[in-house]
Amino acid sequence: MAFIYILENQDAQRIKIGATHNHPNDRLLDINRMWQAVKGRCQICLSWRMLVNGRMPKHVLSMNHCAGSGEPPLEYSTKLAEKQTIDLQGQLPWLSGSDLRSASKRIKNLKKILQTYKENPIRIGGWQLRASFPIDSAYQIEELVHKALAVHLDKEAPFGEVFSCSAEEAISTIEETISQMKYKSTGL
Ligand SMILES: [Zn+2]
Known part of the structure; x- marks a missing residue:
């Protein structure tokens, strides 16, 4: 089982969308360490x-x-x-x-x-886990979601997969992508 997760930094108005085989909390810890330059x-x-x-x-x-x-x-x-x-x-x-x-x-x-x-944009605030979806095809979903939200990609972030859209938009994009994949594989 893998997860697709959304981390949110409300002060910086940024979200990060990623996929992991570990628990999303492990990614959260790591991202905050990178953000705070620990x-x-x-x-x-x-x-x-x-x-x-x-x-x-x-x-x-x-x-x-x-x-x-x-x-x-x-x-x-x-x-x-x-x-x-x-x-x-x-x-x-x-x-x-x-x-x-x-x-x-x-x-x-x-x-x-x-x-x-x-x-070197100012690194304000901290990251929190906003949502996570346990799903086997997390990495495939991640790729499709990154493509769908490409116009919001923040190229200046100190690490990848950071977007400037709202967490709500990201969550609905993930939900839509998951249901489209289910439809393709089962026709339901
Ligand atoms: Zn080195």
Whole structure:
């Protein structure tokens, strides 16, 4: 069994819609940690980890010590990530084939993430669990609901799947999507 869930932040007027195999309360805890920067995102490997005194804990990246260890996360500084972007851009003329493609992809991704963190919208309020639906096809439903609400997607949120529509609109979209799927599979 999986769940599709809606978290709501009333102060920020945002909702998050996701699917999980765990209990939605686990996602709620995690999202609040990310929102409040108790958990931060590494400037080098871009993974999320619980911070230690406002810095990234020691961690590995492809079997090696990650250079973002012990450094401030993106929530507090973007210097290392900017340096990484410039270094990668400098390497481009010497790369070809799949190396060139992966470096270009990484630069694009870094720039997008840096933009989000530089604009750094104020993270007000906290997240609460607004609704959850236990359903086997949660991940399929999630994809359809994300598509249906795409115009409301908040691209500046520090994590994905955040929307600016009301929780009511999201709930009715989920309910409609679930009944459409049931109709398709059973004809009822
Ligand atoms: Zn890292």
